[in-house]
Amino acid sequence: MIRIGIVGYGNLGRGVEAAVKNNEDMELAAVFTRRDPSTLHIRTDNVPVVAYADMADWAGKIDVMINCGGSATDLPVTTPEIAKHFCVIDSFDTHAKIPQHFAVVDEAAKQGGSVSVISVGWDPGMFSLNRVYMNAVLPSGNDYTFWGRGVSQGHSDAIRRIDGVRDARQYTVPVEEAVQSVRNGENPELSTRQKHTRECYVVAEDGADLARIEQEIVTMPNYFADYDTTVNFITMEELQRDHQGIPHGGSVIRSGRTGMELENSHTIEYSLKLDSNPEFTASVIAAYARAAYRMHQKGETGCFTVFDIAPAMLCVQDGDFLRAHML
Amino acid sequence: MIRIGIVGYGNLGRGVEAAVKNNEDMELAAVFTRRDPSTLHIRTDNVPVVAYADMADWAGKIDVMINCGGSATDLPVTTPEIAKHFCVIDSFDTHAKIPQHFAVVDEAAKQGGSVSVISVGWDPGMFSLNRVYMNAVLPSGNDYTFWGRGVSQGHSDAIRRIDGVRDARQYTVPVEEAVQSVRNGENPELSTRQKHTRECYVVAEDGADLARIEQEIVTMPNYFADYDTTVNFITMEELQRDHQGIPHGGSVIRSGRTGMELENSHTIEYSLKLDSNPEFTASVIAAYARAAYRMHQKGETGCFTVFDIAPAMLCVQDGDFLRAHML
Numbered sequence: 001m002i003r004i005g006i007v008g009y010g011n012l013g014r015g016v017e018a019a020v021k022n023n024e025d026m027e028l029a030a031v032f033t034r035r036d037p038s039t040l041h042i043r044t045d046n047v048p049v050v051a052y053a054d055m056a057d058w059a060g061k062i063d064v065m066i067n068c069g070g071s072a073t074d075l076p077v078t079t080p081e082i083a084k085h086f087c088v089i090d091s092f093d094t095h096a097k098i099p100q101h102f103a104v105v106d107e108a109a110k111q112g113g114s115v116s117v118i119s120v121g122w123d124p125g126m127f128s129l130n131r132v133y134m135n136a137v138l139p140s141g142n143d144y145t146f147w148g149r150g151v152s153q154g155h156s157d158a159i160r161r162i163d164g165v166r167d168a169r170q171y172t173v174p175v176e177e178a179v180q181s182v183r184n185g186e187n188p189e190l191s192t193r194q195k196h197t198r199e200c201y202v203v204a205e206d207g208a209d210l211a212r213i214e215q216e217i218v219t220m221p222n223y224f225a226d227y228d229t230t231v232n233f234i235t236m237e238e239l240q241r242d243h244q245g246i247p248h249g250g251s252v253i254r255s256g257r258t259g260m261e262l263e264n265s266h267t268i269e270y271s272l273k274l275d276s277n278p279e280f281t282a283s284v285i286a287a288y289a290r291a292a293y294r295m296h297q298k299g300e301t302g303c304f305t306v307f308d309i310a311p312a313m314l315c316v317q318d319g320d321f322l323r324a325h326m327l
Numbered sequence: 328m329i330r331i332g333i334v335g336y337g338n339l340g341r342g343v344e345a346a347v348k349n350n351e352d353m354e355l356a357a358v359f360t361r362r363d364p365s366t367l368h369i370r371t372d373n374v375p376v377v378a379y380a381d382m383a384d385w386a387g388k389i390d391v392m393i394n395c396g397g398s399a400t401d402l403p404v405t406t407p408e409i410a411k412h413f414c415v416i417d418s419f420d421t422h423a424k425i426p427q428h429f430a431v432v433d434e435a436a437k438q439g440g441s442v443s444v445i446s447v448g449w450d451p452g453m454f455s456l457n458r459v460y461m462n463a464v465l466p467s468g469n470d471y472t473f474w475g476r477g478v479s480q481g482h483s484d485a486i487r488r489i490d491g492v493r494d495a496r497q498y499t500v501p502v503e504e505a506v507q508s509v510r511n512g513e514n515p516e517l518s519t520r521q522k523h524t525r526e527c528y529v530v531a532e533d534g535a536d537l538a539r540i541e542q543e544i545v546t547m548p549n550y551f552a553d554y555d556t557t558v559n560f561i562t563m564e565e566l567q568r569d570h571q572g573i574p575h576g577g578s579v580i581r582s583g584r585t586g587m588e589l590e591n592s593h594t595i596e597y598s599l600k601l602d603s604n605p606e607f608t609a610s611v612i613a614a615y616a617r618a619a620y621r622m623h624q625k626g627e628t629g630c631f632t633v634f635d636i637a638p639a640m641l642c643v644q645d646g647d648f649l650r651a652h653m654l
Contacts, residue, residue: 018587128654136614136641264602275591287463307639314463327455
């Protein structure tokens with residue numbers, strides 16, 4: 001059994017707990033938290049909750065740590081800290097800072113003799129992987145990524161910070177005509193506005209100026225100003241009844257050409273439709289935890305990404321089985 | 328530059344020729360044929376056409392051979408022969424015989440100190456790869472594969488063998504309701520008939536008994552009897568005008584569940600829409616030729632499949648570039 005440690009018990013940590021339960025070769029060894037461990041109630045029986053500060057005591061008792069912290073301030077500090085003592089996976093998703101994060105974690109992992117895999121999930125993660133395969137296979141072509149329909153936590157938070165807003169949920173929605181044009185191999189040039197719309201469901205405080213709130217949302221720079229945004233005011237009851245899930249998904253599409261004169265066109269599409277964004281992300285991470293465990297057993301050290309890991313490394317089944325049943 | 332040799336110059340060999348032209352780090356070194364080399368006219372300037380029997384003379388002058396023979400009788404003999412002297416890629420697609428082919432090629436490649444990659448293309452190949460990723464990420468779930476709309480060469484040939492048929496083209500077509508049901512996460516149990524239909528376009532000889540031909544097609548065991556098959560009689564002019572392409576494609580879909588009680592559902596789909604089946608297959612092969620070249624340079628030997636090769640190995644770009652731009 002691969003002994004897994006979870007670091008941080010928010011939505012992603014809870015998703016990893018479920019993923020470990022659903023992978024026959026993994027067991028949850030401990031959950032680490034910065035909160036008071038006695039206040040944390042996890043769903044798996046007989047698994048200790050431990051203070052983050054006491055992690056070093058668990059050396060040799062955990063095979064892979066799964067770091068479920070946030071990308072903004074947490075993972076850049078904690079993933080290298082953990083890598084000095086344990087194999088570790090994170091889902092670092094600040095695309096622009098990945099090279100820097102990779103360098104720091106690589107140094108720590110080599111120092112600690114451990115294997116780290118960063119930026120695991122679906123984007124970065126499965127989407128990135130598919131971009132690489134698609135580009136390798138169709139060198140002449142264009143990539144497109146569409147996100148949604150799904151909840152953007154960052155955009156929902158941005159709405160909540162507006163004066164007079166009690167709660168809010170924001171859905172990112174791909175523009176169907178744009179997706180169809182890409183699928184048809186038309187290689188369109190698409191502006192931000194032409195690719196996605198933004199749907200907002202807002203619970204306002206009693207007596208709040210709804211027109212002012214709507215105006216603040218649709219003109220908010222970076223978040224909404226560049227999009228066609230619709231704002232729907234609903235009650236708290238409606239929000240709790242209709243908008244409690246964390247669905248997401250999207251598509252990576254590459255349209256490319258082959259032939260002596262590039263006369264033939266091809267479209268490759270990878271799509272996800274997810275009931276629960278954190279649980280799916282956690283399931284991807286669990287598969288890469290298995291790979292990290294195996295790579296470490298083979299004596300590898302350092303930082304890796306999904307690009308560096310052969311697909312067979314993710315599977316419970318061995319090569320003979322995979323060739324006989326899945327090739 | 329990676330020096331590529333093409334073995335066999337049919338549709339797939341011609342596709343590889345185009346793929347080599349479209350990959351900036353590859354050059355075509357020679358084309359090998361069992362026909363009289365003087366009768367073969369290839370489209371690339373200044374590249375020799377060589378008799379298959381003289382291949383050994385090219386040791387040291389070619390980095391990777393791409394074996395474009397057929398799976399039934401050719402590849403089981405020639406891939407191990409070639410592997411004793413060269414790195415080699417093939418597209419062996421008799422699923423049931425892959426383990427046996429793997430074992431024979433592995434022994435030859437280890438003996439020859441070369442790297443072989445077998446069963447490269449889209450199914451087996453990209454579809455297999457996606458099945459493995461999907462299963463690793465969603466261990467609880469069901470896989471579905473739909474092929475088409477596309478030309479099946481084997482089924483077209485079967486029709487051509489019927490008495491009174493001049494020419495024919497058969498399209499495999501996925502049943503739209505079945506695909507939608509799978510996409511909706513309904514996990515249907517689907518019979519052969521419920522998954523695909525077969526559309527036949529047949530040019531009959533003058534005066535042939537069309538009713539008898541149609542009856543022979545729709546009742547043909549293995550090929551058509553288990554499907555809803557439609558037969559359309561057309562003229563040779565119509566066949567040549569409307570059915571000269573070799574389009575294909577299809578989808579691999581996995582529908583699976585996550586959560587402590589498997590309460591959330593997810594759907595992953597990988598789809599291809601291809602103008603030219605052989606050119607796309609050839610493009611996948613070219614990417615794996617690059618990987619084989621690099622693995623050989625690193626000192627690896629033996630037989631591999633798409634499951635064993637990390638995605639970064641397929642790309643012209645290095646790890647720094649991929650992490651900065653594609654993760």
